[in-house]
Amino acid sequence: MGNTIQVSFKHQRGMSYWGWLLVIAVLGFTLTCVSKMAPAYVDARYVNEALKTLSENPDLENMTAGQIKKEMGRFFLVNNVRGKPTEALQVVRGAKGTVVSIDYELRQPLIYNVDVVMKFNKQLNTAKPELCCDPLVDLEQFRKRD
Template structure:
C-alpha cells in the first residue's frame, strides 16, 4: 500500500524576507495614517454630537448667537475639542430659523512633505433639526435671504 498523496516540504516554507518586509511596511503606513487622522475624525464626531445635543435644547430659537457659542464651547471644552472646530463656529439668523455652521478643513502632515487635507462641514438648521449635522444649506445663500 503506497501513499498516493505526496507532500513536499520544499513548497511549504511560509513568507519570505521580502514578504515580511512588505507586510511590515504596509502595516506601518496604515498605522501612521490612522494615528495622524484619527484625532481629527474624533473631533468631528464630537462636533456632530454637540450639534445634536444643541438641537434638543427647547430654548434654541430664543438663544442669542453668544449663548449658542457659549453652550457649544462648554461642550467642546468638556470633550477636549480645540483648534479649527471651535474657531469655525458661525451662527447665522435667517427668516426661517437659525443656522449653526461649523465648516473647516485641517491639513495634517503625513510623511515628510506629504499632507492630508480633511474637510468637515457640519450644520444645524433650526427649521429642520431632524436633519442635524449634514451640510444641506449654502451659508452664503442663507445669509442673502435675510
Template sequence: MSYWGWLLVVAVFGFILTCVSKMGPAYIDAYYVDEGLRKLAENAELRDMSRGEIKKELDRFFLINNVRGEPTKAVKIVRGADSMLVSIDYELRQPLIYNIDVVMRFDKQLNTAKPELCCKPLVDLEQFSKRD
C-alpha cells in the same frame, strides 16, 4: 513567508498605523462636533438664545470633550425669519510623511427648521458670503 513578504507586511501595517495616528484625532473631534450640534438641537430654548449664548453652550461642550483648534473657531450662526442655522465648516491640513499632507474637510450644520437632519450640510454658506 519570506523576508521580503514580512517586510512588506510590516511596512503596510506601519503606514496604516501612521495614517490612523495622524488623522484619527481630527475624526474624533469631528465626532464630538457632531454630538455637540445634536445636543444643541435637543435644547428647547435654542430659538430664544442669542448668538453668544449658543457659542458659549458649544464652547462648554467642546471644553468638556477636549475639542480644540479649528472646530471651535469655525462656528457660524445665521438667523432667518423662522429658523436658525448653526454651521461648523472647517478644513484641517495634517502633515503625513515628509512633504505629503492630508487635507480633511468637515462640514456640519444644524438647521432648527429640520433638527432631525442635524449635522448634514443642507445650505451652502458660500452664497451668503459672496453677497455681503
C-alpha cells in the same frame, strides 16, 4: 487505483524576508495614517454630538448667537475639542430659522512633504432639527453678502 498526491514540504517554507518586510511596511504606514488622522475624526464626532445636544435644547430659537457660541464652547471645553472646529463655528439667522454651522478644513502632515486634507461640514438647521448634522444650507451665499 490508489492515486495518491505527494505533498512536498520542500516548497512550503513560509514567507520570505521580502514578504515580511512588505507586511511590516504596510502595517507601519497604516498605523502612521491612523495616528495622524484619528484625532481629527474624534473631534468631528464630538462636533456632531454638540450639534445634536444643541438641537435638543428647547430654548434654541430664543438664544442669541453669543449664547449659542457659549453653549457650544462649554461642550467643546468638556470634550477637549480645540483648534479649527472651535474657530469655524458660525451662527446665521434667517426668516425660516437659525443655522449653526461648523465648516472647516484640516491639513495634517503625514510623511515628509505629504499632507492629508480632511474636510468637515456639519450644520444644525433649527427649521429641520431632525436632519442634524448634514449640511442643508449653502452658507457661501451669506458670506458673499458680508
